[in-house]
Ligand code: C2E
Ligand code: CA
């Protein structure tokens with residue numbers, strides 16, 4: 001007689017669907033004249049057969065359907081006619097097979113989920129490391145690089161197009177990575193806009209080209225838009241067989257973080273870089289002391305009138321002289337912003353700047369407006385305006401000589417605070433400038449709502465090998481709008497003549513960038529100014 005309890009017990013082996021089903025079906029083979037059971041996926045048109053007896057009567061079938069699956073019983077070809085009782089048993093057997101199959105798939109899904117990112121179906125971090133361990137048995141790891149990729153400004157895509165479209169963009173990016181990877185390579189998705197990869201070194205260039213400019217299509221209101229996703233990449237050249245998680249993922253991830261904070265696109269994780277990053281990690285502990293000991297210094301980068309070559313302004317940029325090594329602000333400013341100590345650095349920079357202006361004026365030099373950067377966190381201090389004004393007064397500097405650079409805000413509350421700040425500055429005759437213009441999502445409303453004197457177009461707009469028509473339209477309309485609103489426009493990061501001419505053609509007269517002058521320490525800056533004029537010879541012309 002059909003032993004239900006035993007049948008269920010045999011089915012309960014969840015490790016191997018085939019084994020458990022065949023074992024359970026063997027048990028009922030005599031009682032119900034079973035030849036074969038098929039599980040057919042109606043969506044994927046896939047078919048699994050569990051053959052118990054080769055001698056099958058294709059005509060005698062009983063079906064049970066559940067979800068996307070049909071479970072089909074085939075009778076053994078033995079001339080026996082099934083009676084009602086047997087048909088009932090077969091129905092129960094099929095239902096139980098279906099329940100077991102469903103349970104098996106659920107367990108498999110849960111097991112897979114441990115290793116797979118559910119959004120893109122690429123391996124997650126666990127899956128990524130597991131795949132690499134598997135590969136290590138067959139490939140020479142020293143021939144590979146590991147990569148950590150973060151998509152630049154992805155928050156902006158979510159804000160502009162919506163999070164569903166954002167998910168689609170991530171999926172397209174993931175598919176591009178999947179299509180690129182060969183069998184001996186692995187790509188993974190850590191969630192959000194972070195990806196990892198393990199790629200053969202000889203394909204490094206191709207891989208970088210793919211991830212730093214990856215076109216995806218975003219659909220919105222039935223309109224398809226092409227958006228280029230820019231992956232910011234940190235990578236590590238793997239050198240030994242014994243590569244650890246740290247080397248494969250953490251080092252590449254730190255290099256990526258470094259690239260982001262120093263506004264670079266691709267950064268290699270070298271030992272030297274890792275040492276620098278580690279040494280900066282504890283800045284919160286030593287910051288006050290380092291500041292008091294004069295280890296933070298001001299670099300100056302002039303701003304130019306493109307046509308005349310005249311210097312029209314200068315910006316103060318912070319550097320940290322740590323044990324004789326110069327650390328760029330991208331490494332320590334994010335940490336000081338987190339700890340809230342950035343205000344001390346910003347006011348120190350302003351004070352140093354005011355002292356210098358005071359001295360230059362006493363020596364009879366002409367002064368061009370000088371900019372100082374403020375962090376968004378500084379606005380949490382309700383007396384920041386008073387403190388700025390007091391410093392300027394203390395050194396007898398004219399307010400029109402000072403420009404305060406601020407960045408676009410992300411939320412309404414911050415926006416109100418920023419508007420209040422800008423108005424107070426204006427009332428006191430201090431100019432304001434919006435830095436990194438175009439990288440926030442509120443750019444255009446900034447022009448309308450804030451009474452700023454200047455915008456600085458972010459260097460990502462022109463920092464490309466080729467400038468195309470849509471760059472021209474975007475930058476051109478920003479410049480037009482600003483001009484009509486009587487706002488000065490400066491473009492930052494100008495590195496070559498092509499970019500300078502491009503800007504001139506669009507009506508942007510002022511620029512800052514390596515083409516003209518890198519940020520310089522005070523003495524070199526003074527020497528530069530002496531050579532090119534402006535502050536020293538009252539002419540202000542760059543002699544080319
Ligand atoms: P920023 O205010 O946008 O400054 C411009 C950055 O671009 C500077 O980097 C400058 O050295 C760099 N740069 C200038 N011309 C070119 C060019 O032609 N090509 C390229 N590739 N880069 C160019 P730096 O000095 O490393 O400063 C990075 C950022 O750190 C600054 O970006 C600013 O946001 C922040 N920062 C610097 N000093 C201070 C400060 O005293 N306070 C605050 N809150 N932030 C600061
Ligand atoms: Ca700036």
Ligand code: CA
Pocket residue numbers: 435436456458459492
């Ligand atoms: Ca900037």
